[in-house]
Each structure stands twice: as C-alpha cells, then as structure tokens.
Amino acid sequence: MPTLAKLYTMLEASQHNTEDDCWVVIDGKVYDVTSYLDDHPGGDEVVLLATGKDATDEFEDAGHSQSARELMEKFCIGELDTSPPVSSKNQAAVYSEKFLHLTKQYWAVPVAVVGISVVVGFLYLRKK
Template sequence: MPTITKLYTMEEASQHNSNGDCWVVIDGKVYDVSTYLDEHPGGDDVIIATTGKDATDDFEDAGHSKSARELMETFCIGELDPTSTSIPELEICSKKQPSEIAQKLKDLTKQYWAVPITVAGVSVVIGFLYLRRK
C-alpha cells in the first residue's frame, strides 16, 4: 500500500517562520524543523531566514554531511504541491525610480571624490609653500 504524502503550498510553509514553529522547503519536500532549531550548529536564525522560499540552494551551499541529510529526513512532513505557484509577486516600479536612484548614485559619487581631491589639493599647496620657503 503506497504511503499518502501530505502536500503543502509554499504560502502555507512560509507561514511557519518562528522559533516555535518553523518549516523549510528543500528539494520539493517540506520539513518541520521547529524542534531542531536549538540544536542546529549554524544557529536558528540561519534556518528561520530560509522560510518562505525554496531553501535548496542555501542548504546545498552550506555543505551538509551525509548524517545531516539523514537527520533531515526525520523532520519531513510532506512535499511541496507542484500545482501551487511558488513564484513571488513582482514589485511594480514606476519609470521615475531609476532616475531617482541614478541621481542618488551621482550625488554619492561626487561626495566620495571630493575628499580625496581636497586632500591631494591641500597636499600640493602645502608642498609648494614648503619648497618656496627654502
């Protein structure tokens, strides 16, 4: 008799994002790691930061051992529903925003170049006055 796997949506999994109630999604499986947070070697905040999204890349990038992967399977509570949409909504920006951002970058660039140029200019003047006195 095949086992029935509970299906969860990404939205449902992302609602479990606190120290007492934490689910993560890795490789299409949903894990309830609430009881493991205090034992996680990287700290609970690392795991909590991965809720609400597919944490597969974060998990793989951390280089978990074989024993860690085996332990992870004990926390599996189901699978991600393949029919649910897990793509986050895009934020719509107005056309004016890029020019505002560009202007802020331009202003910052002017501020940061002013200090080295001022220091160099003052150094040249002081050097010129020093050589002139000799």
C-alpha cells in the first residue's frame, strides 16, 4: 500500500534554516538535511544558503552526480504544497457565502420570534 507524502508549504520549509534544523526544497520535494550538513562536500554554508526558497536551480547548477541524487532520497520528508494560498478576499467570500447559507437555512427562527412578538403585542393591546 503506497504511503501518502506529507505536504509542506514553503513557509514551513523556510523556518528550518539553521545548522541544527535544516530543510531544503528541490524539485518539489522537501528534504531534512540536518544530519548531512557536516558531510556535504560543498560545506554546510552552501546548503544553509539554499533554505527558504526553491533550491532546484542551485542544485542543478552544481552538477550533482547520480549517486548524490540517490543519496538525497533518504533525506526526503515530503513534498512541497503548490496549491495557491487562500487570499483574504477569497476567505471573505467563503465566509459571506456560509453566512448567507445559514440565514437561508435558519430563516424560521427569526420569523417565529417576530410572529410571536406580534401576537403577544396584539393580545396585550386588546386587553387594555
């Protein structure tokens, strides 16, 4: 049974940018390379500079070998979530649509309150 890859946002990946906690994003995959920093042939500074952004171009420009690509796979922790973030405009539209749906769904409650108020008012005025 195939396992589903965990999705990470670029914001999540960029927060892991220290020697003690280092993630990089390459080709839409997220890698936790913290344990590999000391062993990286180009030094840990090169890897740390690649955090917080998509480092695919830098990785390709460095001319990594096939064995380096195979080694990378053991550090893969998930995939980059490429879905567009929900903007505040879209979120406002979603909330207003939900509100309209609720008011349509529960219209009977305010109508009943108004109806009962009218009947009580009419009965009160009739007794005077």
